[in-house]
Amino acid sequence: MSTFAETRVEILGGIGMIGGSVILVSTPKARVLLDFGMRGLNQGLLRSPSGPRPGYELVDLLRAQELPDAPGIYDPAQLTLDPTLAAARAAAADPRPTAVFLSHAHIDHEGALGFLDPSIAVYASVDTVKMLDALNDTGQPRPGRTLRPIPVAEGERIQLEDITVEVVLVEHDVPGASGIIVTTPEGTLVYTGDINFHRNEGRRSHAFAERIRGVEMLVTETTMLSHGKGNDRPVRSEAEIDEIFTATLQRVPGLVLLSAYSRDVERAVRLIELARRNGREVIWPSRDAALLHAMGATNVSSWAPGRPEQDPRPLPESVNRVSMEQVVAEPGRYVVQPDGHDAPALADLPVVAASTVWVHSQGEPLGPFMPNWHVFQDWLGKLGIDVVAAGSSGHATRADLLKFIEFVAPGCVVPIHGTRPEDVEVSVARLLPEYGAVYRLDGSVVE
Ligand SMILES: [Zn+2]
CATH class of the missing domain: 3.60.15.10 (Ribonuclease Z/Hydroxyacylglutathione hydrolase-like)
Known part of the structure; x- marks a missing residue:
């Protein structure tokens, strides 16, 4: 044995x-x-x-x-x-x-x-x-x-x-x-x-x-x-993402749109802070705001009650609430994270064709493999919103x-x-596993 x-x-x-x-x-x-x-x-x-x-x-x-x-x-x-x-x-x-x-x-x-x-x-x-x-x-x-x-x-x-x-x-x-x-x-x-x-x-x-x-x-x-092989792209560092986001906030006079991944709390907190340093507040869908707050993030903002959302969540007092009227009055003071599953809501925002951008940083829709990606891109195209890539795997x-x-x-x-x-071409022994097979710790198959 x-x-x-x-x-x-x-x-x-x-x-x-x-x-x-x-x-x-x-x-x-x-x-x-x-x-x-x-x-x-x-x-x-x-x-x-x-x-x-x-x-x-x-x-x-x-x-x-x-x-x-x-x-x-x-x-x-x-x-x-x-x-x-x-x-x-x-x-x-x-x-x-x-x-x-x-x-x-x-x-x-x-x-x-x-x-x-x-x-x-x-x-x-x-x-x-x-x-x-x-x-x-x-x-x-x-x-x-x-x-x-x-x-x-x-x-x-x-x-x-x-x-x-x-x-x-x-x-x-x-x-x-x-x-x-x-x-x-x-x-x-x-x-x-x-x-x-x-x-x-x-x-x-x-x-x-x-x-x-x-x-x-x-x-x-x-x-x-x-x-x-041959399709490898260099990955952005978090510092590069910060630079792209900051440059965008400074270049775009009006509203900036963001798609960040709320489970990536570390990056979300950094983007909120960068926006604040540039005189802006990031407004999250209530679901993302609730999650970020529950994970201990501060300076979290969401929409004022009454704003139509696909999946509205109750929010604690410490989450700041912003109305659409405030955003329309001073779009340059805000960054809005749209709900990737609620593309029609984009048209409520004070978007300026060829000026407003969507900073895509691992938020939904994540990419062409997601069912809502293409329709969301069509909405961006219809409204004249350009995409700024700011993701990193x-x-x-x-x-x-x-x-x-x-x-x-x-x-x-x-x-x-x-x-x-x-x-995975390496100098150590490699096991390409199959379903239904049982292996020993050395990679050999149990008959
Ligand atoms: Zn994972």
Whole structure:
């Protein structure tokens, strides 16, 4: 029997795709799931404008094979619409204690949490739990049942029978993003979650890389390799984004539009502060304002009550409220973040054709792969609004990722969360995983 006879690794989601990452590590005594994300619903049987039915999401997603499959992980109470499915699941239960560890609060890593069996404990870093709670409390809940993950401090080790798990903060673009270290009696598997080395000089990610040198197996995201070789673009630093935003605020005399990602609290707070220094106030849709406030941001502003919004959220007193009359009277004093799903609302704003710009910095609509991108672009075109690109990926560049893998020098690297895992060309052994296969920690297949 090989040294890695007892530890099993199965990749249940995220193979050849950006999204739906789920990794199962098990021993005869316990099971640990790393992330529990939704696959993007931009393709497949439930793509827009179809979609799972509210209240029956779990059944619809399982029938459409949009969720990972493992015995005993789903909530039986949400399967009652399909007695056959429920009976099959009940028969295939697994007696081992099971826990889920989350890398970060992005839907492709945590979106399917609400479907989990209530007996499964969910753990995540302190800031990831804070973000998930804030999303839940501000009208952006996940489908399925509400659950509160258990916060894990850095350095804290969670023990599940003979498996030990630790979360270590890394650079990404959402508070609390972590890599996960899983140790079994036979060795260590490390999962990057989503990671980059260009924000904050990659400080956390470099410390993480030092920490995990020489582990048996490294499961890594490969998002940026999906553009294909020869299509790599340099990534902007956060300082460059600040410069572009500031220059735009100073160049445009009237209203400036912004599309920033409210889950990227660090950048949103910086853009609010830059706007203030340039005599402007950033007005967010109430949903974004509620989230930023819940995450501790200050100087958050939103629309005065009465402004039509697609998904109006109640706001605390400390969020400043601005009326459309104020914006129309002094457009040069404001930056407005439009709701990407509410393009017609753009026409309410005091837009000046060929002068007003939309500063696109990772907010919605994010890109052509989103269903609302093209119609939003058509509205910008109709109103004569130019786009100023001011984004920067939260994922590692090809060069940084390959350097990271070589530095860590794991026994085996497993590329997931990208459409071109085969582009991970490194000197260490590589495993291109397949669904349904069971691997040992050294990457060999369990027959
Ligand atoms: Zn992410």
